[in-house]
Amino acid sequence: MEKVFFLIFAAVAVGSALAVVTLKNPVHSALALIACLLQVASVFVLLRSPFLAVVQVFIYVGAVMVLFLFVVMVLDIRQARMEAFPQKERWFVYAIVPVITVELLTVILGKGFPRLGPGSTEATTVEVLGKALFTEYLFPFEVVSVLLLAAMVGAIIMVKKRWD
Amino acid sequence: MIPVAWPIALGAILFMIGVAGVLLRKNIIVMLMSIELMLNSVNLNLVAFSYHLGDLRGQIFAIFTITVAAAEVSVALGILIALVRNRRVFNADKMDTMRG
Numbered sequence: 264m265e266k267v268f269f270l271i272f273a274a275v276a277v278g279s280a281l282a283v284v285t286l287k288n289p290v291h292s293a294l295a296l297i298a299c300l301l302q303v304a305s306v307f308v309l310l311r312s313p314f315l316a317v318v319q320v321f322i323y324v325g326a327v328m329v330l331f332l333f334v335v336m337v338l339d340i341r342q343a344r345m346e347a348f349p350q351k352e353r354w355f356v357y358a359i360v361p362v363i364t365v366e367l368l369t370v371i372l373g374k375g376f377p378r379l380g381p382g383s384t385e386a387t388t389v390e391v392l393g394k395a396l397f398t399e400y401l402f403p404f405e406v407v408s409v410l411l412l413a414a415m416v417g418a419i420i421m422v423k424k425r426w427d
Numbered sequence: 428m429i430p431v432a433w434p435i436a437l438g439a440i441l442f443m444i445g446v447a448g449v450l451l452r453k454n455i456i457v458m459l460m461s462i463e464l465m466l467n468s469v470n471l472n473l474v475a476f477s478y479h480l481g482d483l484r485g486q487i488f489a490i491f492t493i494t495v496a497a498a499e500v501s502v503a504l505g506i507l508i509a510l511v512r513n514r515r516v517f518n519a520d521k522m523d524t525m526r527g
Contacts, residue, residue, distance in 0.1 A: 269433060327463065411498050413498075
């Protein structure tokens with residue numbers, strides 16, 4: 264049953280990811296990316312990580328993609344849509360990317376890949392995750408918070424109209 | 428039970444689609460979205476191994492990856508807005524002020 268659901272989510276995720284790359288309008292690409300991120304969040308639920316699924320929906324879909332859509336709408340979209348999509352001069356990408364994909368899938372789905380145990384069947388609770396985050400990983404947590412603060416200040420300063 | 432290879436394979440496919448997007452598209456907003464796709468597929472790998480090894484460190488690293496991705500997007504969109512305000516270009520190939 265889990266496998267069926269995983270295959271459904273994976274198929275929709277790959278389809279919407281292809282839509283992100285191939286659609287001409289950036290707004291359509293952003294909407295397809297939202298669909299893809301929601302599918303990945305449901306795969307997280309299948310992998311017994313509900314907290315990470317919620318974080319994915321909140322931060323990626325709720326914050327990051329809304330920021331993308333906001334920027335696309337603020338900037339002039341008719342100028343952003345000018346590219347002709349199947350670009351003949353990028354033929355090496357069409358040649359190399361499928362080869363690397365097939366190589367990766369051969370290694371991953373082949374015999375040599377380690378068969379790990381299925382792990383625990385119960386989901387990781389927020390309590391366990393929070394305890395680990397605030398005891399063992401406190402220093403990286405603080406570093407990441409400082410990084411977020413620096414990014415926020417930098418973004419505000421870059422977007423500000425004039426600074427004297 | 429989902430075999431460990433399946434989420435890893437999904438992550439690999441999504442990552443390669445993201446690579447193709449970065450290399451093929453000229454629109455810089457879509458390139459940023461493809462980078463988001465690649466970061467997300469890395470999260471998929473981390474969570475899959477976290478589940479199959481019964482170790483929650485993978486999820487913690489995935490949380491850090493999501494945070495860094497959010498910071499990266501805010502800075503990148505700030506740079507993009509400043510760039511578009513100064514020179515009206517969206518094409519990544521035409522942004523050659525630094526002769527790169």
